[in-house]
Amino acid sequence: MIRHTQQFKKFHIVISGFLQNEGKPNGMIRLWSDLYKEHACHDTLVMMKTWNDNMDSLAEFIWRMAEENAIIKVYGYSWGGAAAIKLAKSLGKRGLKISAMVLSDAVYRHSYWLGNWRAFVRCFKITIPTNVDFGIQCKNGLTAITGGTTDLTVVYQ
Numbered sequence: 001m002i003r004h005t006q007q008f009k010k011f012h013i014v015i016s017g018f019l020q021n022e023g024k025p026n027g028m029i030r031l032w033s034d035l036y037k038e039h040a041c042h043d044t045l046v047m048m049k050t051w052n053d054n055m056d057s058l059a060e061f062i063w064r065m066a067e068e069n070a071i072i073k074v075y076g077y078s079w080g081g082a083a084a085i086k087l088a089k090s091l092g093k094r095g096l097k098i099s100a101m102v103l104s105d106a107v108y109r110h111s112y113w114l115g116n117w118r119a120f121v122r123c124f125k126i127t128i129p130t131n132v133d134f135g136i137q138c139k140n141g142l143t144a145i146t147g148g149t150t151d152l153t154v155v156y157q
Contacts, residue, residue: 059093073100074100
């Protein structure tokens with residue numbers, strides 16, 4: 001394994017939804033911009049990704065660049081929520097935890113395109129992986145919190 005000399009203590013990963021990208025103004029770009037202004041520095045990496053980026057590759061990058069006990073926070077919207085779940089699973093395989101995950105109007109997305117019909121059936125739900133310490137899902141005005149705390153300050157620190 002090759003570790004880089006520049007490592008980070010904190011990661012903020014913003015994942016945009018379907019039909020969103022860096023070229024269009026949207027809420028996820030604004031969130032990324034606000035997080036970047038507030039947190040980006042020599043030991044904190046703030047990244048903007050799209051829902052169809054390779055989450056396994058991103059997990060490998062984070063694993064190589066993270067200091068021991070790094071704080072990782074992930075924010076996903078729409079199909080970016082499904083990508084956030086995939087990222088969490090990939091990080092879990094590498095022994096990394098996510099301290100906070102915020103999903104807004106997350107859409108279920110199957111790993112194979114023929115399985116995507118399941119997004120329209122209510123019995124298939126997005127399940128936050130066990131390596132996520134604190135998760136919050138907002139959909140249609142309803143909020144679900146998972147993890148060991150209901151203290152929302154863990155998201156904003």
